[in-house]
Amino acid sequence: MQHPVQVQRGRCPQCGSPELVMDKEMGEIVCSECGLVVVDDILEQRPEWRAFTIEEKNSRRRVGSPIDYSHFDKGLSTIIRVDRDAFGRPLPAKTRRQMWRLRKWQIRSRTHASESRNLHKAMKELQRLSEKLHIPSSVQRMAAVIYRKALNADLIRGRSIVAIVAAALYAACRYTKAPKTLNEVVEASVRDRDEVSRAYRLLIHTFKMKMPIHDPLYYISKIAEKAGISGEAQGLAVKILQEAKRKRITSGKDPIGVAAAVLYIACQLKGKNVTQMEIAEAADVTEVTIRNRKKDLMKKLDSWLDNFHT
Secondary structure, eight states, X not given: OOOOEEEESXXXXXXXXXXXXXXXXXTEEEETTTOOEEEOOOOOOSOSSOOSSHHHHHHOOSSOOOOOTTSTTTTOOXXXXXSBOTTSOBOOHHHXXXXXXXXXXXXXXXXXXXXXXXXXHHHHHHHHHHHHHTOOHHHHHHHHHHHHHHHHTTOSTTSOHHHHHHHHHHHHHHHHTOSOOHHHHHHHSSSOHHHHHHHHHHHHHHHTOOOOOOOTHHHHHHHHHHHTOOHHHHHHHHHHHHHHHHTXXXXXXXXXXXXXXXXXXXXXXXXXXXXXXXXXXHHTXXXXXXXXXXXXXXXXXXXXXXXXXX
């Protein structure tokens, strides 16, 4: 069986040949011309464990978990166990007391700096908001990065940590097009809408973030689920919305109001008994908004909508 070899740069000190070969199995660098062993003590850099299948090889790594910005310590802090050793055996009483003291001072050292205390409080609040609003982990991590940038830019001084966290989460939702409104974020937070809005505008202005415009399509299924609207009506609402976008009727309009209006029109065309009030409550908009958006859509899509009358 041939050992894996790799050509190395350099020249043989005996014959001057540039053809040096590294044998990883034997840990040597050998000249392929004269056979001189140039180096014979290469350190073994491969894993010490064995793997017999591709799945076993892929599941074993020397490294730990990746950096997670949604943890105040980025998930890189050391965890001191106080009851058992690495093999799961119980520790003696004297060693256990020593581990308790080490753990206590480690916790104190991690939260001693003001920045660490700030991040600890902020990331706990971000975790709470994300769980309450069912935010994906990728969006949560982006919100954590935005907050860390705000902390480095000294934007937190004199402002509420909770408000900046809520604003950072809403900014991450807007940037990733996650269908979460400002009202939903404010409702989950303990701060009022004005404070969170000011913090959001501050973040956008400071970091010059260009937010994409939300597509009403993202809100159709969400509103329909809350209002109990059937999938048939949702499908028709999507078709109406696509035609309205093609004719540029939705430009400059609130995407949630447009989504609520096309759902109401679809329910009417399908003969579904759903009121404006029910859809308005599900979309968190006023009935006046739905009526105005419906009037615009019906006026410009009148002939096209005739094909869907039941």
